[in-house]
Amino acid sequence: MRSISQLTFVTWFSGVKKWVLYFIPVLLSLQIELHVHLDGAIRIKTIVEVAKRRGITLPANGEDKMRELVIMHEPATLTEFLGKFKHYMHAIAGDREAIKRIAYEFVETKAEEGVMYVEARYSPHLLANKGVDPLPWDQEPYVGDITPADVVALVNQGFKEGEKAFKTKVRSILCCMRHMPNWSMEVVELCKKYRQDGVVAIDLAGDESLSCESYPGHKRAFEEAVRSEVHRTVHAGEVGSASAVKEAVEVLKAERIGHGYNTLEDQTLYKQLLQQNMHFEMCPVSSTLTGACDPDFTKHPLITFKKDKANYSLNTDDPTIFNTTLNSDYQVVQKYMDFTEEEFKRLNINAAESCFLSAKEKKELLEQLYEAYGMLDKTGF
Numbered sequence: 001m002r003s004i005s006q007l008t009f010v011t012w013f014s015g016v017k018k019w020v021l022y023f024i025p026v027l028l029s030l031q032i033e034l035h036v037h038l039d040g041a042i043r044i045k046t047i048v049e050v051a052k053r054r055g056i057t058l059p060a061n062g063e064d065k066m067r068e069l070v071i072m073h074e075p076a077t078l079t080e081f082l083g084k085f086k087h088y089m090h091a092i093a094g095d096r097e098a099i100k101r102i103a104y105e106f107v108e109t110k111a112e113e114g115v116m117y118v119e120a121r122y123s124p125h126l127l128a129n130k131g132v133d134p135l136p137w138d139q140e141p142y143v144g145d146i147t148p149a150d151v152v153a154l155v156n157q158g159f160k161e162g163e164k165a166f167k168t169k170v171r172s173i174l175c176c177m178r179h180m181p182n183w184s185m186e187v188v189e190l191c192k193k194y195r196q197d198g199v200v201a202i203d204l205a206g207d208e209s210l211s212c213e214s215y216p217g218h219k220r221a222f223e224e225a226v227r228s229e230v231h232r233t234v235h236a237g238e239v240g241s242a243s244a245v246k247e248a249v250e251v252l253k254a255e256r257i258g259h260g261y262n263t264l265e266d267q268t269l270y271k272q273l274l275q276q277n278m279h280f281e282m283c284p285v286s287s288t289l290t291g292a293c294d295p296d297f298t299k300h301p302l303i304t305f306k307k308d309k310a311n312y313s314l315n316t317d318d319p320t321i322f323n324t325t326l327n328s329d330y331q332v333v334q335k336y337m338d339f340t341e342e343e344f345k346r347l348n349i350n351a352a353e354s355c356f357l358s359a360k361e362k363k364e365l366l367e368q369l370y371e372a373y374g375m376l377d378k379t380g381f
């Protein structure tokens with residue numbers, strides 16, 4: 001069992017930016033992670049190596065300079081954050097070897113972090129170079145041969161091999177993108193096609209200022225997901241208002257909410273979701289760097305969710321861009337929000353209860369967790 005972990009990152013505390021070197025005991029050696037973007041978790045080393053092999057120019061030379069460009073150092077906006085992907089996605093998209101490699105390495109990284117089960121999400125369209133309109137990342141038209149379906153098959157292969165090698169269980173969630181409603185029907189069809197091959201749910205990601213009332217493509221895709229019993233999670237209430245959360249629950253029939261911090265703006269909705277035991281995928285470090293939440297962690301909405309014993313998980317979101325590991329997020333909440341070992345156990349049990357595995361696999365996962373946490377009495381929470 002890992003007991004001490006070293007972490008260096010920047011905190012913004014009471015408006016003061018400080019480099020802090022932490023040596024904090026990590027309270028749990030086995031965690032569940034439900035909200036992490038595969039394309040936000042690519043190793044910079046891999047980006048640089050793949051670009052070199054493919055003869056693709058990156059906006060900065062070498063690993064150090066790329067790291068400097070891609071990593072967010074200051075709280076900004078969601079839009080600025082989403083712009084970071086433009087620095088490197090063109091190097092990975094449309095390359096079979098690279099797509100499989102990022103999936104395989106992702107599992108290795110999560111295993112090193114002590115994650116026992118992870119649901120990784122990505123947009124198949126943003127990694128393809130054929131059969132996507134418009135082609136992402138200014139890729140050359142007519143030369144590609146990797147469709148969104150090929151992307152899913154490649155990621156599945158990488159995950160399967162990674163799972164075998166590193167023993168961390170991994171499943172995928174396929175993302176619709178807010179600004180691309182014409183992709184969404186294909187996303188749900190891919191969820192159906194690959195449901196026996198590791199794909200467990202559909203998501204809606206991207207810029208939340210674009211409501212799905214004005215983009216009916218998403219609504220149609222999520223209706224099909226309900227009809228076909230594809231699980232659903234939606235990014236909502238991250239930088240958008242509580243009404244985005246309401247829309248996610250009522251219109252898109254989301255079973256989990258990605259982020260959801262601004263749910264607290266609407267106390268009636270919040271209480272209703274508490275009562276329904278809605279799961280919130282919380283990403284503490286991400287929420288300050290994207291400008292979703294106040295950078296002072298002692299004012300974070302998560303504190304209210306914790307006080308109310310809500311159903312939530314802790315997640316990294318985009319560890320490459322935030323320069324974090326899952327332990328970073330655990331350490332932040334431990335240091336600034338008084339999280340205890342008991343709360344870490346409770347939230348991980350909730351994460352396992354709310355994951356999108358089949359009932360049988362979920363039961364096995366829960367049993368493993370109870371055993372790992374030494375919880376003989378399973379009714380304690």
Ligand SMILES: O=c1[nH]cnc2c1ncn2[C@H]1C[C@H](O)[C@@H](CO)O1
Pocket residue numbers: 037038039040082085121122123126175205206207235238286290317318
């Ligand atoms: O935190 C986020 N909010 C909204 N969209 C996000 C976030 N992190 C990543 N994304 C987007 C950018 C990725 O390319 C896409 C699919 O993983 O999802």
